[in-house]
Amino acid sequence: MGVKQSVKMAKCVVWDLDDTLWKGTLSSGDEVVVDPRILETVKTLDERGILQSIASKNNHDDAMRKLEEFGLAEYFLHPQINWNSKSSSLTELQAKLNIGLDTFIFIDDQEFERDEVAFVHPDVETIDAADRFLLTDLPRLSPVHVTEDARRRRLMYREGEQRDRSELAFQGPHDEFLRSLDMVLDISPAGGDDLLRLEELTHRTSQLNSTGIHYSYDELEKLIDDPGHDLWVCELTDRYGSYGKVGMALVEKSGDQWTIALLLMSCRTVSKGVGTVLLQFLVKRAAERGARLFARFRRTDRNRQMLLTYQLANFHVVSRDGVDHLFENDLEIVRDYPDHVRVNVDA
Template sequence: MTELIDALRTAVSTGHAPAADIRLALAGTDDPALLRKAGRALAPLTDPAGELRPVRVSVVAGCTVGPYEALLRARLVGAGALPKITAAPYGAFELTLATGGFDAASDLIACVLDESWFLPPELDFAEPQSAADHLEDRLRQLRELVTAALSTTNAMLVLHTVPLPGHVRDTMVSLRARTALTRLWYRLNTGLLELAEEFDQVQVVDLVGLLGDAGVRARDERLHAYADLPYTDGALLLLADGVRRVAQARLGLSRKVLAIDLDNTLWGGVLGEVGAEGVALGGLYPGKSYQRLQRTVRALRDQGVILVLSSKNDPEPVEQALSDHPEVLLRPEVFSASMVNWDSKAGNLRRAADTLGLSAQSMVFMDDSAFERGEVAAQLPEVALVDASGEPAQLVTSLVRGGWFDVMELTGTDRRRPELYRARGLRKDFSGGFGSTEEYLSALDLKVVIELATPFGVARAAQLAARTNQFNLTGVRFDEVSTRAMLADPTRLVAVVSVADRFGDEGIVGAAWVERSADTWHVLNLVLSCRVLGRGVEFAVAGWLARQAERAGATRLTGAFVPSPKNSVAAGFWEKAGFEALGDGLFAFAPGRDPDPTPSWIPADDGPADQATTHELPAGG
């Protein structure tokens, strides 16, 4: 695809980020040769407009990595990131980790290992059990290196499972000995995977599993002998993809919405032609493949993915089929928005995004029609596309292999998200019967709880920092490690914001990170989910911070606004909250003297200073 490389080179030469459709094309290709060229072409990429999310990556390897840096760069740009990649010197794996000899400001430390780092120098092929102590010792040494490295950085360290080369295994002529060595190697990889459970800052890519699923050769013996390169380009691409998924989740670049077609996607056949009883669903092939896709989509929803039904059909027969067909696993109520009509699918996706209060960039669209996908690609190039045509047995793999919906950790709010967005649609319908915005907001029975973050809320606060773009005042994305450290720092404060109303509990929807001294409190960042914008919650947070600062004896509360291509909705917030503009994006408020910005429909009731604070409207408004 010379067109793709040419488009990337044009973007680099003109000083622009590649367009959304070009990035998605980059994300969708699995050709290592093409991605090597792409990664090299993207090396000087800049992004003055701030369309991409910056990410600093240190590559630390115990072996030769060949084109890994170029492959990783291509995959990260495809995910919407602007990578700055630095590689530690060859042969300095242990020294680099032990001494923190990598970029301390890194977001990710991507490690590359092969079997040579773990196997004893002289393996006794007749007695593989003799290698057990050596493997355990190397795993212990790696754990110590990880501990040392993480003591110097907030970065996420990414390891991977290591394949055992076939020639090592097959050199053992005893089948029993071969089985014993394989068992020891599985135990080693289990130990590697357990490091992700032991350390919050460690993720482990299962390279061994990926190689098996993809049917890719791990090693080219000639290249290994010639250049000491332990992995093929295909294997390195699988590893780069695994690291990309970690980066995507950590940076908040994952998608939230799956918009999905019905005919020949969620079931086989066209409903309008064969009727509900005639569609292929459940039973034997191909019906079992469509039901397997429905089961997978339901599992994604159970983990927080918002579902939108997008089908060119008459709504009544669709509603009846989804409600009555005994093999349907996705009933009408699981969809947070339903766009069943004869309008263009691009227009329907726009309306769904508006109803949900999300951007089209948060969407994945799965459809079997090349025409429909093409129309969406032309009008909404930021929407990720999944091809549902072809072999029905491949539908599930086509949907999940991209890792579009990955998160670092699943929170309670994630699991409730589909219902929260469904309630948003009901809330929008409810708003039509009131004469004024304030009358409507008063009738919502809003309950806003602002409280100091606890260790249980850290993951959600960090997730909001990573994924919130619209109401994100400074763009500083405090991760889980730095947020947790602030909880124990008397000069810092982290507050989380929960919202509920007559339509349901939204959970934790906002967070504020504050630096405080005796005289001045400074808001390092304030983020708020777009789900609750327009209800005055952000002004209640400003009021709570002002009152808490006053109780602590501070006479000044300051905040900043740093504009980005996506946070224009937050522009002017500080001024609207009564803060005075000081210049250079800084604003100030005098607690106790300036008027409290808390809206009238969210009465202030703080409770003890520095304790959980509730703003609650009495029942009935």
């Protein structure tokens, strides 16, 4: 059950400005203009949940004023407008957005700039600006379904920026800042309305993903009604807003033997100290019901952090076959939830 995705979906499009996003060279004094088709492309990608940013060699303040004039500034996260190399701008964006370089698409009219990025970041797909009007037709930028969380993705990143600024300004220990966020994690059985988002999570989440296996909408729909499986979903909110549905767990149940077939959490939860809460919930639930708790783990090139999560949660290897591991938790240690997040369970 679960299938690999043949086309890895892109998560962020990074635009050059001169003769790419707009026509003309700003620093040369040109009266730059934006083609209405570009405006439509930017808005369409945003509605699909595709993040967008800028990597441009320009004067920052002048370029930002133009983006504001065109009504486009709000669509671009962490714009890199400076005189540095385009590859260094991509490095900076990867760190700020915390997504894989292989999920970026970079578009520029200059072959040199595309080659420079491709040389430093071979995982980044580069596109000639001559093809910019075809972006919305690319399979990597055309999700089959667009969830409500996807439509809000840019807004959620903006809320994240507010949190980050508040944290930098906060005077005191990190734990106190986390408590000041008033975080609430709601854990509940998945319903029909959750399935599109859960399908999306299995495709988009790679670092905190226990197997890297993708599940389709139809597969998840069957699991909801299967008494031999529990499918859990969790949503995180705080005083700045909602992070959306950030985690899921699929548990196979055979008598008193439970096996976590898939556990994943959005990378956006890592710095908020809630990445392990869903796993703690499963440990608590198994201990309360006298079940033995196992977990499958498949090593990928991205999910070492999930391996550490299992190990720190007292899971021990009971069998191994290549990259596939089977863990068991003896349930002798059942930890409380962290005190900086309130956990609501609707079971």
